[in-house]
Amino acid sequence: QLQLQESGPGLVKPSETLSLTCTVSGGSISSNNYYWGWIRQPPGEGLEWIGSVYYSGSPYYNPSLKGRVTISVDTSRNQFSLKLTSVTAADAAVYYCARHQIQLWFIPYWGQGTLVTVSS
């Protein structure tokens, strides 16, 4: 059974970099058929797709994040990571990692989510 687990600091200072990791168990991140992605949800608000990446590269990023985001894969650890630079209060959210099929950008598998607060 596939499981996704987010980890990382729950508090980030304004202007600094948010860094989260998703650990994949019950499946290989190097599978040919899947993209690995991040979605976020500000408290009490809706969902925003941050981006997704294939295990060997080819990332997709939401243009709304204006070059602040990087998603990378560590196949040796079966993990993928999110970095979001120059954070502001608007980046405070629950961050979910996820898996979806190549060419089918809906999400059957989600992590439980991790709350990130932005405050000095």
Place this chain on the structure above:
Amino acid sequence: EIVLTQSPGTLSLSPGERATLSCRASQSISSSYLAWYQQKPGQAPRLLIFGASSRATGIPDRFSGSGSGTDFTLTISRLEPEDFAVYYCQQYGSAPFTFGPGTKVDIK
């Protein structure tokens, strides 16, 4: 960017009643690439429907999706107590892949 609008914002119903949720897109969604999710407090969203009308694995048949182009509907034929939640639509026909603002189904 395709903007999704969901209505109503809140739907107050009783268990056993039928729920009809609407999702409207600002432009036509190619190949009916529209999904529906259910989210309960403190939980990740759960995929219910993809391809506008295909139920995801393990989803009860009281959930059904329909529509094409710009107008889509999620129907819950008879509400069970566990169905009271927030429901989101999502389009994956063109990037950026966007979600609607959600419809809350609460107990009347």
